Amino acid sequence: MISKIKTKGITQGLTSYGDTAFSLFLRKAFIKAMGYGDKALDRPIIGITNTFSDFNPCHGNVPQIIRAVERGVMQSGGMPMTFPTISIHESFSYPTSMYLRNLMALDTEEMMRAQPVDAVVLIGGCDKTIPAQLMAAAAQDIPVIVIPTGPMLTGEHKGERLGACTDCRRFWGKFRAGEIDQYEIDSVNEKLAPTTGTCMVMGTASTIACMVEAMGMSLPGAAAIPAVYAERLRHSEDVGRRIVELAKEPISPKEIMTPEAITNALIVLHAIGGSTNALIHFTAIAAKLGIKLDLKKFDELGRKIPVLVDLKPSGSFYMEHLYEDGGLMSVLKELKPWLHLDCMTVSGKTLGDEIDAHQFDGISKVIRTASDPVYPVGGLAYLSGNIAPRGAVIKHASAMPKLLKHRGRAVVFSSLEDLTLRIDSPDLDVTADDVLVLQNAGPKGSPGMPEAGYLPIPKKLAQAGVKDMVRISDARMSGTAFGTIVLHITPEAADGGPLAIVRNGDYIELDVDARSIHLDVSDEEIKLRLTQLGTTPPSAKSGYRKLYLSTVTQADLGCDFDFMLPEITRETPVLKTK
Numbered sequence: 001m002i003s004k005i006k007t008k009g010i011t012q013g014l015t016s017y018g019d020t021a022f023s024l025f026l027r028k029a030f031i032k033a034m035g036y037g038d039k040a041l042d043r044p045i046i047g048i049t050n051t052f053s054d055f056n057p058c059h060g061n062v063p064q065i066i067r068a069v070e071r072g073v074m075q076s077g078g079m080p081m082t083f084p085t086i087s088i089h090e091s092f093s094y095p096t097s098m099y100l101r102n103l104m105a106l107d108t109e110e111m112m113r114a115q116p117v118d119a120v121v122l123i124g125g126c127d128k129t130i131p132a133q134l135m136a137a138a139a140q141d142i143p144v145i146v147i148p149t150g151p152m153l154t155g156e157h158k159g160e161r162l163g164a165c166t167d168c169r170r171f172w173g174k175f176r177a178g179e180i181d182q183y184e185i186d187s188v189n190e191k192l193a194p195t196t197g198t199c200m201v202m203g204t205a206s207t208i209a210c211m212v213e214a215m216g217m218s219l220p221g222a223a224a225i226p227a228v229y230a231e232r233l234r235h236s237e238d239v240g241r242r243i244v245e246l247a248k249e250p251i252s253p254k255e256i257m258t259p260e261a262i263t264n265a266l267i268v269l270h271a272i273g274g275s276t277n278a279l280i281h282f283t284a285i286a287a288k289l290g291i292k293l294d295l296k297k298f299d300e301l302g303r304k305i306p307v308l309v310d311l312k313p314s315g316s317f318y319m320e321h322l323y324e325d326g327g328l329m330s331v332l333k334e335l336k337p338w339l340h341l342d343c344m345t346v347s348g349k350t351l352g353d354e355i356d357a358h359q360f361d362g363i364s365k366v367i368r369t370a371s372d373p374v375y376p377v378g379g380l381a382y383l384s385g386n387i388a389p390r391g392a393v394i395k396h397a398s399a400m401p402k403l404l405k406h407r408g409r410a411v412v413f414s415s416l417e418d419l420t421l422r423i424d425s426p427d428l429d430v431t432a433d434d435v436l437v438l439q440n441a442g443p444k445g446s447p448g449m450p451e452a453g454y455l456p457i458p459k460k461l462a463q464a465g466v467k468d469m470v471r472i473s474d475a476r477m478s479g480t481a482f483g484t485i486v487l488h489i490t491p492e493a494a495d496g497g498p499l500a501i502v503r504n505g506d507y508i509e510l511d512v513d514a515r516s517i518h519l520d521v522s523d524e525e526i527k528l529r530l531t532q533l534g535t536t537p538p539s540a541k542s543g544y545r546k547l548y549l550s551t552v553t554q555a556d557l558g559c560d561f562d563f564m565l566p567e568i569t570r571e572t573p574v575l576k577t578k
Contacts (some may be wrong), residue, residue: 001317008040008116008118008383009041009042009043009044009079009115009116009118010024010027010031010041010042010116010420012026012116012118013113013116013472014027014116014148015027015059016118017325019189019368020049020463027116028041028392028529029245036079040079041079042077042463043055043077043078043079044078044079044119044121044247044248045079045081045116045117045118045120046069046073046076046079046080046081046117046118046121046240046243046244046258046273047081047082047083047111047112047115047117047119047120047121047122047125047245047248048066048069048073048080048081048082048083048120048123048180048493049082049083049084049085049108049120049121049122049123049133050062050066050082050084050122050123051084051086051124051125051129052081052086052087053087053089053093054309055087055089056087056088056092056126056292056350056432056515057087057089057091057193057196058089058121058125058126058149058196058197058198058205059087059125059126059129059149059196060149060196060197060534061149061150061197061227061232061365062087062123062149062400062422063198064233064235065123065147065149065232065236066082066123068234068237068240069121069123069147069236069237069239069243070240070334070476071237071240071242072236072239072240072241072242072243072244073240073243073426073499074238074240075240075241075247076240076241077123077206077244078118078240078243078244078247079488080240080527080540081115081117081119083111083115085104085107085108085111086100086103086104086107086132086234087129088100088101088104088126088127088128088129088132089126089453090126090127090128090478090552092252093447095129095446095447095450096344096446096447096448096449096450097126097127097442097448098128098280098448098449098450098476098559099407099446099447099448099548100128100398101128101131101132101135101145101293101559101563102103102132102135102282102548102552102559102560102564103131103544104128104129104133104304105131105132105192105446105529105560105564106136106564108122108132108133109135109136109139109140110138112136112137112140112443113140114538117142117202118142118143118247118249119142119143119145119196119243119246119250120137120142120143120144120243121143121144121145121146121147121239121240121243122134122137122144122146122147123147123149124146124148124291125145125148125149125150125197125198125205125209125227126149126198127205127208127277127479128206128281128403129549130146130148130208130209130212130231131281131282131284131285133146133163133198134146134212134217134253134257134285135284135285135330135560137217137253138253138254138257138288138289140253141250141252141253142252142253143243143246143247143250143251143252143253143346144253144346145217145218145225145242145243145246145346146212146217146218146221146222147218147222147229147235147236147240148198148199148205148208148212148218148222148223149196149197149198149232149238149424150198150225150226150227150228150229150232151197151198151199151200151205151206151224151226151227151318151319151320152164152193152195152196152197152198152199152200152211152226152227153192153194153195153197153200153226153228153229153317153320154193154194154200154320154335155191155193155194156191157160157187157188157191157452159382160221161318162191162192163192163200163201163312164192164193164198164199164200164310164480165200165201165203165478165481166190166198166201166202166203166313166481167192167201167312167453168192168236168480168484169190169478169480169481169482171185172185172545173186173457173462173467176456176457176459176462176463177459177462177465177498178342178456178463179410180506181514186506187522188361189273192236193374194272195226195227195228196227196228196490197226197228198227198536199479199480200226200318200319200320201311201312201313201319201479201480202272202273202274202275202311202313202314202315202479203275203313203478203479203480204275204277204278204478204480205480205492206223206224206319206388207224207269207272207275207277207278207308207479207518208278208281209223209224210224210268210272210328210331210458211265211266211268211269211274211278212263212265212266212284212330213328213329214218214267214332214339214351215256215257215261215262215264215267215343216256216257216261216264216343216344216345216346216347217253217256217257217263217345217346218239218346219235219238219347219352220327220328220347220357220358221235221240221327221328221329222235222471223327223328224322224327224328224407225322225323225327225354226320226429228436232277232354235320235362242346242347246346246350249348251332251344251346251348252341254289255344256345256346257285257286257289258343259291259570259571259572259573260285260340260343260572260574261340261343261344261351262285262286262291262293262572262573263340263516263573263574263575263576264293264340264343264351264564265282266282266293266298266301266572266573267301267335267338267381268328268331268332268335269282269303269307269341269378269379270301270302270307270329270377270378270379271305271307271308271309271331271334271335271378271379272303272307272308272309272311272379273307273311273313273374273375273379273395273397273398274307274312274317274379274380274479275393275395275478275479275480276394276476276477276479276487277474277476277478277479277487278394279293279295279298279380279393279476279488279491279555279556280449280488280555280558280559283555283556283557283558284557284558284559284560285469286557286558286572287557287565287566287568288324288564288565289566289570290566290568290569290570291569291570291571292568292570292571293558293572293573294571294572294573295391295393295556297571297572297573297575298380298573299380299381299382300575301378301573301575302378302379302380302381303377303378304338304378304443305377306337306368306370306373306374306375306376307373307374307377307378307379308331308334308335308367308368308369308370308374308378309322309331309366309367309368309374309376310365310367310368310372310437311365311366312482313395313398313479313480313482314336314374314379314395314397314398314482315366315374316429317366321365321366322366322367322379323365324326324365325356325362325364325365325367326359326360326364326367327358327360329354329355330358330360330367330524331367331414332351332355332358332370333355333360334367334369334370334463336352337353338562338576339351339352339355339576340574340576342356342471347407348438348475355499358551368476373390374395374397376390377418378396378397378491379395379396380393380396380397381392381393381394381396381399381512381515382515383486383510383515383516383517384441384515384516384517385516385517385518385519386444386498386518386519386521386523386526387472387489387498387499387502387508387517387518387519388489388490388493388497388498388499388517389488389490389491389498389557390490390496390556391488391490392487392488392490392517392553393486393487393488394484394485394487394512394514395482395485398481398482398483399468399482399483399485400410400467400468400483400484401511402512403468403469403470403484403510403515404484404511404512405510405511405512405513406433406470406484406509406510407427407508407510407520408433408436408470408507408508409431409433409435409505409506409508409509410435410437410502410504410507411428411429411430411434411435411436411437412437412439412481412502412503412504413436413437413438413439413471414439414440414456415439415440415441415445416438416441416446416452416477419438419452419455423456423458423459424456424458424459424460426460428458428460430458430502431459431461432461432464432466432469434469435469435470435471435472435508435510436455436458436469436470436472437471437499437502437508438452438453438455438471438472438473438474438475439472439473439474439493439500440474440491440492440493440494440500441453441473441474441475441492442474442475442489442490442493442494442497442554442555443492443497443553443554443555443559444492444495444537444538444549444552445474445492445494445495445538446475447538447545447548447549447552448548449474449475449476449555449559450453450475450476451475451476451477451478451481452473452475452476452477453471453475453476453477453485453487454471454477454478454481454482454483455471455473455485456468463500468483468484469483469484469512470484470485470486470508471483471484471485471486472485472486472487472489472499472508472510472517473486473487473489473493473499474487474488474489474490474493474497474499474555475487475488478489484510486510486517488556489517490554490555490556491554492554492555493533493535494538495535495537495554496530496533496535496537498519498526500530500533500534500535501526501529501530501533502519506519506520507519507520521541537549545574547561550559551563553565
């Protein structure tokens with residue numbers, strides 16, 4: 001498993017001038033301009049990604065994490081070299097953060113390839129950053145270790161714990177319904193995000209951090225340590241020491257991110273009630289490795305794995321409580337019968353060995369046993385039907401149970417603009433039993449597949465006390481969101497998918513137990529409407545938007561660029577028989 005590759009340090013990847021000796025001479029001259037001496041340049045070079053930005057509060061602790069990693073690297077005889085990459089924050093990315101994920105992946109991949117690094121520490125946090133980094137790492141053989149920035153701590157309002165962003169949505173719903181006034185919503189706004197770090201619920205950021213730890217690409221404990229704790233920095237120092245060892249005795253990402261390791265991550269996704277976004281991201285990561293993520297097998301896996309972690313939005317608690325319960329390793333102890341325990345990790349030990357080494361007192365606030373789960377099956381379900389020929393997904397663990405089998409009249413919004421203009425109109429023809437449908441919000445349609453799938457309850461219904469409705473779209477939703485929401489309908493409307501031909505008054509049937517989402521319109525009528533549709537795919541004249549719109553794939557392929565996908569030779573999940 002461990003391949004022996006001679007450390008090349010400053011001499012690798014020399015710029016081409018037609019004279020190798022001159023290339024190295026020139027490189028040393030310029031690096032010495034930064035104050036480095038020859039002894040420093042003889043060491044293994046460890047790259048550290050700097051994803052700090054004033055626009056990214058999730059990464060507010062990155063400068064301190066970098067310094068801690070540098071300490072560890074130098075303690076072990078390496079030379080740390082920090083380099084910047086794109087930084088993405090969900091709330092500060094127009095049109096969406098997903099639109100920029102592939103750009104960050106390209107940026108990170110090429111900087112890792114272009115610069116003379118023997119190994120790299122990938123520091124990320126907010127939703128799309130770690131997936132982008134792992135997409136980059138999957139395309140290379142450079143050893144890497146991931147450090148999540150960590151979750152924030154919770155705030156408090158009137159004696160109640162608050163956390164971004166599940167409680168953001170809950171209180172905003174109350175405000176829209178007229179249950180609280182402007183003064184109170186402003187007060188809540190001050191307390192939702194009291195520290196730096198990622199959302200403190202089981203949103204996309206924490207979901208990805210847990211899956212990465214389960215997959216073996218971070219050191220044990222990485223996922224749950226709060227961003228502002230000193231332990232986060234001590235963990236980062238440990239990473240600095242370990243990455244130097246990996247530079248000398250490499251284990252490549254491809255050796256760790258096997259189909260079995262990815263399956264372990266998918267098991268954790270089900271067990272933690274994690275984000276629907278993780279499916280798209282891990283589909284893209286797997287594809288970079290020539291691995292297909294089979295969504296039907298993922299669903300089959302979920303029928304065996306219960307939700308064990310009682311965190312919002314599927315449960316009641318926050319990431320700091322998971323940390324107090326021993327973090328993800330305590331969850332993995334409970335999941336051992338389902339896991340592939342012989343998978344190698346960046347620590348140099350197998351996952352099974354790491355779980356066995358974990359100290360756990362057996363007293364838990366948020367981690368349940370398999371015999372007393374939060375939810376009896378996995379948190380996500382894969383749906384299909386005539387409206388979603390290549391599938392859709394629902395987070396049924398955070399949905400209203402009575403709506404999981406439902407038939408309702410479609411109330412259609414043709415775009416995000418249409419939704420914005422009409423959702424709160426007093427004249428909107430809508431009842432609580434209807435199905436809200438959003439079209440043209442997929443990878444190409446928006447563009448960038450925004451987190452708009454969490455359609456707001458029409459104000460007049462919210463004010464009447466309606467808390468949930470069936471909502472369907474080709475969009476995504478935040479991992480912090482909740483409700484009976486069908487997402488990632490594929491193909492999307494803007495790509496000529498059947499979602500585009502749904503009309504007001506059509507009836508839609510949702511049956512989660514049967515894994516079905518069905519438009520009650522005859523096959524002949526669907527064909528006729530598609531013929532009449534005349535969809536022209538969105539386009540752009542130049543720049544990144546042209547590249548994006550002309551090459552981005554659909555959700556079932558990970559929304560990566562089509563020219564970035566290698567030949568698929570393997571498949572995951574790898575189901576394990578008990």
